[in-house]
Amino acid sequence: MGKQVIVVGGGAAGMMAAGQASACGAEVILIEKMKRLGSKIAISGKGRCNLTNAGDIADFTRYYPGNGKFLYASLKEFDNQALMEFFQKYGVKTKIERGGRVFPEADDSEVIVKALKEFLEKTGVKLILEQAVERIITDEERVTGLQLKQSKEVLPAGAVIVATGGASFPGTGSTGDGYAMAEELGHKVIRPLPALVPLRTLEQWPKELQGLTLKNVSASIWIEGKKKAEEFGEMLFTHFGISGPIILTLSRIASHALSLQQKVEIRINLKPALTFEQLDLRIQRDFAKYQNKQLKNALDDLLPKSMIPVMVHLSQIDPEKIINQVSKEERKRLCRLLQELQLHITATLGMGVAIVTSGGIDVKQINPATMESRLIKGLFLAGEVIDIDGVTGGYNLQAAFSTGFKAGKAAAHYVHTTV
Numbered sequence: 059m060g061k062q063v064i065v066v067g068g069g070a071a072g073m074m075a076a077g078q079a080s081a082c083g084a085e086v087i088l089i090e091k092m093k094r095l096g097s098k099i100a101i102s103g104k105g106r107c108n109l110t111n112a113g114d115i116a117d118f119t120r121y122y123p124g125n126g127k128f129l130y131a132s133l134k135e136f137d138n139q140a141l142m143e144f145f146q147k148y149g150v151k152t153k154i155e156r157g158g159r160v161f162p163e164a165d166d167s168e169v170i171v172k173a174l175k176e177f178l179e180k181t182g183v184k185l186i187l188e189q190a191v192e193r194i195i196t197d198e199e200r201v202t203g204l205q206l207k208q209s210k211e212v213l214p215a216g217a218v219i220v221a222t223g224g225a226s227f228p229g230t231g232s233t234g235d236g237y238a239m240a241e242e243l244g245h246k247v248i249r250p251l252p253a254l255v256p257l258r259t260l261e262q263w264p265k266e267l268q269g270l271t272l273k274n275v276s277a278s279i280w281i282e283g284k285k286k287a288e289e290f291g292e293m294l295f296t297h298f299g300i301s302g303p304i305i306l307t308l309s310r311i312a313s314h315a316l317s318l319q320q321k322v323e324i325r326i327n328l329k330p331a332l333t334f335e336q337l338d339l340r341i342q343r344d345f346a347k348y349q350n351k352q353l354k355n356a357l358d359d360l361l362p363k364s365m366i367p368v369m370v371h372l373s374q375i376d377p378e379k380i381i382n383q384v385s386k387e388e389r390k391r392l393c394r395l396l397q398e399l400q401l402h403i404t405a406t407l408g409m410g411v412a413i414v415t416s417g418g419i420d421v422k423q424i425n426p427a428t429m430e431s432r433l434i435k436g437l438f439l440a441g442e443v444i445d446i447d448g449v450t451g452g453y454n455l456q457a458a459f460s461t462g463f464k465a466g467k468a469a470a471h472y473v474h475t476t477v
């Protein structure tokens with residue numbers, strides 16, 4: 059019994075770890091506190107599961123603003139191709155979409171959960187559902203077992219893999235339990251913060267534009283007046299502020315700065331392909347064409363219809379002003395506004411809706427070659443519970459699968475050779 063591996067958490071990392079440990083010859087129990095396995099996988103990619111990215115694996119670490127380098131060894135051992143082949147073995151065909159995003163051909167994340175369940179069944183993993191693990195038991199320096207929360211029952215274990223996920227989207231079961239387990243054993247937990255999360259604005263006007271998507275715009279993030287990053291692509295206005303791909307990418311920086319009470323601004327450039335002078339010339343051409351119209355009726359070629367009243371209001375030019383009476387200074391003001399639409403960020407939308415958690419168990423205390431804790435022998439960590447986070451595009455699930463694979467293999471080896 060003491061030789062068994064217990065995996066805590068039946069998400070992407072935990073299921074991969076459990077199946078892998080079992081495939082490597084260990085006796086494995088997987089404990090999941092929810093009724094079902096893989097709740098987060100099920101809702102991932104809007105129910106379609108963007109399981110990985112088809113890009114060159116050598117470039118992958120760049121897509122993890124949170125500790126990409128730590129993932130080098132696990133991504134190398136179990137890369138995107140290996141992951142796709144793994145699912146193919148379980149009958150899941152995949153397809154590649156925009157930006158290298160890989161989805162199941164069936165457009166249904168449940169086929170991914172089903173494949174992982176089959177993997178667990180085939181490798182003989184014992185499942186315990188609807189039981190939360192409370193704490194891990196050690197004899198000071200090595201794992202000896204764990205305790206269940208409700209029954210207080212103690213299960214002996216030669217190795218434990220903690221794969222409890224982050225603290226975001228807690229409705230799926232990931233409520234940050236692994237942080238407390240690791241902290242109790244002396245690990246440092248880097249403050250968990252929401253990332254890939256929509257942003258609230260001080261300004262109320264985004265509400266008037268809710269539902270409007272802007273394509274081919276750029277957004278830059280400014281912390282305490284200094285530009286930190288810029289993204290080009292698609293964004294969305296909402297009743298609370300802003301969202302959409304480029305905003306989600308920038309949100310990690312916003313989240314960290316807000317946690318330090320720093321001033322956060324997003325500046326949107328609606329015409330990023332043009333220089334200020336080119337845009338001014340373009341507006342002059344439009345103004346020549348519509349010279350006898352009122353300003354509010356002269357911007358149709360330049361802006362989505364619903365944006366016109368908002369932009370005219372922000373430009374502080376009288377909307378009824380006839381175009382040929384708009385001064386050069388007013389025109390330039392409008393021009394500047396189009397390229398630097400400023401929004402003050404007051405908060406993120408929080409952990410409840412964040413796609414990923416930035417922060418978690420400090421990577422310095424984990425051996426990246428095995429995922430074993432450097433403090434406690436026989437304790438392995440995998441997935442989002444670790445202080446790693448990627449951008450959108452399939453990188454977060456790949457990280458969970460790769461670290462899970464490595465932890466499973468290393469835990470099996472550990473119980474065979476050490477316990």
Ligand SMILES: Cc1cc2nc3c(=O)[nH]c(=O)nc-3n(C[C@H](O)[C@H](O)[C@H](O)COP(=O)(O)OP(=O)(O)OC[C@H]3O[C@@H](n4cnc5c(N)ncnc54)[C@H](O)[C@@H]3O)c2cc1C
Pocket residue numbers: 066067068069070071072089090091092095096097098099101102103104107108109110189190191192221222223224226227230231232233234235236412413414440441442443451452453454455456458
């Ligand atoms: C809405 C949404 C969409 C997403 N879409 C994508 C996408 O398309 N592509 C992508 O790459 N990433 C996506 N992500 C991120 C990705 O899903 C996660 O990074 C990934 O699932 C993390 O896997 P994990 O196994 O580490 O943790 P989780 O999937 O969170 O699994 C942790 C498991 O542990 C269980 N658990 C927690 N505490 C205990 C305990 N005490 N005892 C027992 N069990 C416990 C939980 O119930 C849960 O099942 C998305 C996330 C969200 C929220």
